[in-house]
Amino acid sequence: MSTAPSEVTHPLRRMLPHMLHVTENRETLKSLESVWDVLNLLGQLSGTTTEMGDTKSAFASLTASLLHNLALTTYNKRVQEIAAQAQVAIDILVRNLYERTADIGFLAMDDTLRDFAAAELAGGSPHRAEMVERLQSYVRLYSVYRDVILVSPSGQVLARLPDGPQVESIQDPLLDEVLASSAPYTEAAVRNDLFPGESRNLLYGTRVLHEDGTVLGALFLCFDFENETNRIFQGLCRDGDWSVITLLDDENRVIASSDPWQVAPGAVIAAPYGDGHLTRFAGASYLTARHAAQGFQGYMGPAGWSALVLVPLAMAFEQGGDDDDAEAAAGTDAALVRAILRNGTTFSPTLQAIPAQADAIQKELNRSVWNANVRQSAAQKVAVNAALNPAFSKVLLAEIVRTGTRMKEVFTRSINDLQTMTVRSQLDDCQFHAALAMNILDRNLYERANDCRWWALDPLLRGLLAATDAPEREAQLGARLAAINALYSVYDSLLLFDAAGVVLATSRPELAPLVGRQLDAGWCARALAVQDDSYVVSAFAATDLYGGRPTYIYSAPLHNDGGKASGGIAAVFDSAPQLEAVLSAGLPRSAGAFALFIDADDNVVASTDANRAAGHKAGLPAELRAAALEGGAAQLIALDGQVLAVGGRGSSGYREYRGTEGRAGQRLLALVCVPLCANDGQHDEVAVIEDAAFVAGTVRPASAAAAQDTIDIASFYVGSYLLGVPAAAVVEAIPFGGVVRLPNASDKLCGATIYQGSTMLLYDLHRALGVPARGKREDMLTVVLQGAGGRKFGILVERLGGIPVVPVADIAPVSNVFVGITPILASVVKSHGGPGGTALTLLAVEKIAEMLNQAA
Incomplete structure (x- = not known):
């Protein structure tokens, strides 16, 4: 079994069970690894030798990287969402409250209100109804206020809106604080005598002064806090979202909640500031984000207030259905x-590298299987292994490629x-x-x-x-x-x-x-x-x-x-x-x-x-x-x-x-x-998605094999051309590299490299055929061939094709089909081709070997 590193690192591992799409991908990849283990065992028992160990380890390592990135991206996306909700909730509220600090100052300058307060202080005014109407005229223009209250220095309620509690007088610390303060306003979210029986209200107060500086009383604006926070929450909550937006005071007490059934006002939550923390509350784990206000025009809002967003960990990473996918x-x-x-x-760079890594692994797997098929074809021809079943081996190799392709498809889909x-x-x-x-x-x-x-x-x-x-x-x-x-x-x-x-x-x-x-x-x-x-x-x-x-x-x-x-x-x-x-x-x-x-x-x-x-x-x-x-x-x-x-x-x-x-x-x-x-x-x-059966080779029924002479063709691509050589002439396909350019050599000669301890020349099919390369030269492959004299040489190809079994009768000399074609093309296979109807053209191996000798 695979010894890949742990797919998801701490602290994401604790959240992984709640990321269903990550778990599903993990299970799919693990099942494919299990299939690969079985195929590897069958390959060893059947004598089919392929270089699968490194390929399988590479896929396992890529699996770990993929799953970690899936989990990390899922986590970051959710944290980003709740962090934005928290910051916006407190900032919008603070911007609103900033305007209240100006309103209380303007209203306290109203001469009608000051004259009324002075008359009350002097012994009573017969115009209370007119004063109430005046207060109402202000509030009609500003629905953010629940009440406006004028109080005498002794605590007598002189005027307030008719819908408020009709309290005649108060003895309240807040009144004493306002009367003693020369600040433009006093802000307080407290329980007070103006609203008996209520837990707390957000009030803005200031002194009402006579022109000579005499204190005539105190004016209070009661902000409609519940209505405003509900509006904020409605604007931030999304349909189907399990997150709960709350506002906390300086004692970590909930003063407003978007879902009081989950998090009730009055609850105390000691959640840390910052994003993506796991917080325990009411016997459950929550993913949380907590933010303080950023301030507006220098105003920071009530001291110690913050916004906390909680989402139950069990529902934090729910994925949508088809509608959400669309x-x-x-x-x-x-x-x-x-x-x-x-x-x-x-x-991330790791994520950006995954598609290229998956392609490289798949390409290496295809090369290994292609080489194994070449060896199987050679073994069948010379009958060196009587116990070997070529048909079974080809099916096994095809299944290996299909398993690798399915793993790559999982990577592709996940990416x-x-x-x-x-x-x-x-x-x-x-x-x-x-x-x-x-x-x-x-x-x-x-x-x-x-x-x-x-x-x-x-x-x-x-x-x-x-x-x-x-x-x-x-x-x-x-x-x-x-x-x-x-x-x-x-x-x-x-x-x-x-x-x-x-x-x-x-x-x-x-x-x-x-x-x-x-x-x-x-x-x-x-x-x-x-x-x-x-x-x-x-x-x-x-x-x-x-x-x-x-x-x-x-x-x-x-x-x-x-x-x-x-x-x-x-x-x-x-x-x-x-x-x-x-x-x-x-x-x-x-x-x-x-x-x-x-x-x-x-x-x-x-x-x-x-x-x-x-x-x-x-x-x-x-x-x-x-x-x-x-x-x-x-x-x-x-x-x-x-x-x-x-x-x-x-x-x-x-x-x-x-x-x-x-x-x-x-x-x-x-x-x-x-x-x-x-x-x-x-x-x-x-x-070009190579068909697994074509890469692995075509399996012929025994009756068809006996009915006619056949030859195994090893095929490959140069540009858009599908070319091939008899499989018996192929030694193996190896990665391109280590090539030294020879001075004064033909431009069709790539150069020379060391292969199995000897110098080997490489022929450039692209230059010989006049075909532009479709990829990077360093990503190409060298197909090692062996001529009749036993000397090995290489040809440069872009990618490998299949190893089809071709009836000899279906092979026609190229001179019967094309006139004036390059001499390295020998024949055309009439009954086989690549995807899209591409003709399979066979190379003249001995002619290439001769030209290399002359070029060298």
Whole structure:
């Protein structure tokens, strides 16, 4: 039996029983090795001697390498998937929470809210219902909030949304912390008196201050944590996926779970950070990945929070059925996959070498069997072994070749599976990250659409806009816009304009020349025409409000008491760094990866690739763009001399924001591209699959052998020509090598080599026949022949054919068939040929020997 090294190394060995396709390949190869053991034994008993020992050991070693690569690729693919889920889950949440840190600061500046708190502090206000309505007007524009609560310094609940618990007063450590803090906000995920009976809520709090600095109370925004995490989980979970996405706090406690039946909130899981760990939980083993947030704009999220993805080890490596196989084949061009295998770094060097190693082993096996058949033919003719059964030997040798061919087929199929799995994994990864980039952009623009509507509710801005004769109005408006812009750092600038579209104030002093300017952009007129609390957004286009660069401008009207627009506020999105940051967040960890936002017409909106700057064409196939807009696409493409894995996803919106199509009149899509290799443009030749029976020789019935004279022909290929010589003239086939070129010799003489201690000349059939070589010279074979005088010489061939038994009557001299043919061709076999009808032409052995002697 084989003494091959262990196929799969630790720690993969523990996971191997759960990788069914690896186990199936292992069992198939082991069964073939067992068959080979039986054939080897029969060969020894029958006297059929072939050099099978080294070939069998080589196959066993290749089996170990193949199975290890199968297991490693399967493991890496799964770990990559859950690692991406973990990182994305925590990063999307942190980006969302970053916006909350700005909202709490803006809302605490609301003069109506501050006046109400001051009146309550002075002895009570009769306008609580109006205050509740005002809070509701804010939350109607932002569905991410569960509640907004204003609390007095003594703990009295002054106002909150009507759907929240109606608690009159609280004595809570969180209130004391907020009142004592001068920080812009306090973030806390705690059990508190505002929500009695609940385990914890995520709250953002800040002090409400009078103009003179007096503390009027505390304002709390309660984030709708459960709703948001469910949305995140739904976007990351795939159909049929057993993975569970969880969020952990700083004490390793589960605070949210995509599958509470498997992993319940409140459970404690001490899983390590990093990817691909085996973690024990609730009596079962899980493959896990745990990641902390990467942060956004310097904000890292609640302290110690992380995302942990768990997948039961028993189900971690489940393979799909036929539908999944068909899906895996989609988007993978076979020629591009072969280019990746030849030139790319996607596959390990060991994996890249397996096909060539399998071919070399099979070629060596065929040579051994061919030599054995030659020996059998010679033994039969001279009757040196009366106990030998030539017919049995030929059948045995044919079966050896068939077994080797089946092993090679297993290797080929497994390599194809690996190729498909690896490339599909790359494509899935690209599509996943494209969807992530688009999701982040939609969420980002959701905030932009709502921010301008929030600011349009600000009583100070409304009051100053209506008071046309107020002294220092421009300065007060500018100060307010600057304070808002400081909270919301994703904007380049904010503008306030009147009902005529004239700029009244800006958030940045350097933009003061804009004051008094008439805005003639279409978005300005549309904003002033809005009758409700909606907004407008410009097309993504160059504007002098952003230094001549393209961006989005979000705008909402400020209505007076009569319901008419007295002006509007415009937010100039700082698109260049913000879109690049979104794209960078969506990049996979593959070398050279880049991402783009493009429109439906292939125009680049934003890019992380310097060679594909905004305003240029991306150059991507129209069918890929169309499929991405319809719901997502991924495929291999050839672009700019490279093979790229490309994934795309169109904008689909987030919550009330319906994406980039409606109000802006544009449809964006995100594309993530990973260069896999140079596109060398080579087209692999289709390998000639030699029929096992033809290689092993043809077995004639005894009656046919007795009926006519026959001769065994040893055949081989030179270019596309099938040539042969009588098997009795063949000594053996050996690898080509060790040849020394002789000076002043004929070009038909390859040179000389040492064979069995003597000098042997080699004849170049390619030059003699004028046939170009189809492979590398070092990969060819030398067929050693022996002339009538007993002197040995060699001929250079590309690969071996069969050793058919040919009736002498079927052999016709070449002069009867062709005129003016080269003298080294002796005759043609009329009844036999190679695959595809190739004629079998016999060489003139003695003529070649004579020409070699003359050439030497």
